[in-house]
Amino acid sequence: MTAQDTRAVLRLDNVTKAYGSNLILDHISFDVHEHEVVALLGPSGSGKSTLMRCVNLLERVNDGQIWLGDTDITDPRINENAIRSRIGVVFQQFNLFPHMSVMDNIILASTHVLHRDKTESRDKAMALLERIGMADKANSYPDRLSGGQQQRVAIVRALMTDPELLLLDEITSALDPMLVGEVLEMVLELKEQGTTILMATHEMTFAHQAADRIVLLRSGHIIENGTPTEVMDESTNPETQEFFSYFRNL
Numbered sequence: 001m002t003a004q005d006t007r008a009v010l011r012l013d014n015v016t017k018a019y020g021s022n023l024i025l026d027h028i029s030f031d032v033h034e035h036e037v038v039a040l041l042g043p044s045g046s047g048k049s050t051l052m053r054c055v056n057l058l059e060r061v062n063d064g065q066i067w068l069g070d071t072d073i074t075d076p077r078i079n080e081n082a083i084r085s086r087i088g089v090v091f092q093q094f095n096l097f098p099h100m101s102v103m104d105n106i107i108l109a110s111t112h113v114l115h116r117d118k119t120e121s122r123d124k125a126m127a128l129l130e131r132i133g134m135a136d137k138a139n140s141y142p143d144r145l146s147g148g149q150q151q152r153v154a155i156v157r158a159l160m161t162d163p164e165l166l167l168l169d170e171i172t173s174a175l176d177p178m179l180v181g182e183v184l185e186m187v188l189e190l191k192e193q194g195t196t197i198l199m200a201t202h203e204m205t206f207a208h209q210a211a212d213r214i215v216l217l218r219s220g221h222i223i224e225n226g227t228p229t230e231v232m233d234e235s236t237n238p239e240t241q242e243f244f245s246y247f248r249n250l
């Protein structure tokens with residue numbers, strides 16, 4: 001079965017976003033299907049983070065719809081917290097609370113926002129930490145962890161609500177290059193487990209390896225939407241070739 005045969009977890013339908021007279025996203029439409037990893041690529045300023053923020057409801061679209069499963073999340077009457085609990089988000093900055101242990105950081109939203117049972121939340125968090133070989137860090141404070149470990153804890157935190165969709169926004173951009181690999185390895189494991197992921201990244205080799213599909217943005221428009229091979233290796237679009245040749249020459 002291909003990704004196209006499965007249902008759309010996320011559907012953007014003519015999403016348009018402007019800041020004042022500055023049009024940032026211009027009629028963007030694409031789907032992320034169940035179990036699919038979609039990489040959102042594009043030059044700096046092309047609108048990747050804005051798109052991510054619209055999906056996570058940190059920004060409201062000016063026009064068009066965003067569907068999470070059967071829910072139109074651009075409906076102004078939507079319960080934002082209910083939607084956010086269905087989407088796990090990891091940003092460039094790990095945003096762990098420095099005065100709280102790894103465990104308390106991970107279970108905070110689960111216990112305080114979703115009012116889940118604390119023991120159950122701790123058991124779930126510990127199982128997730130065990131899976132990434134960090135169970136021994138449960139009682140450590142974030143400043144005792146490397147940047148890569150902190151980012152992996154942030155991913156665990158995002159997984160606590162069993163989200164339908166995981167949004168990863170430049171999650172390795174703030175890391176020492178030595179630590180990027182361990183975070184990307186974790187994303188590959190999540191992909192193997194069938195996690196549905198939309199990720200904005202500048203890691204081109206990783207995007208080629210991990211993504212089922214690449215959506216390439218330029219100045220708020222989609223200029224490519226295809227497999228990594230179609231978009232990164234075979235495209236004859238000069239704008240696409242220019243974008244990837246820049247990274248090849250770095």
Ligand SMILES: Nc1ncnc2c1ncn2[C@@H]1O[C@H](COP(=O)(O)OP(=O)(O)OP(=O)(O)O)[C@@H](O)[C@H]1O
Pocket residue numbers: 019024042043044045046047048049050051
């Ligand atoms: N809150 C805001 N108010 C006004 N303009 C904004 C705001 N946020 C972003 N922009 C503008 O929107 C455009 C797209 O920015 P965005 O951060 O989405 O791009 P990006 O593709 O994620 O870039 P990068 O790869 O550098 O993170 C930029 O021109 C930026 O200056």
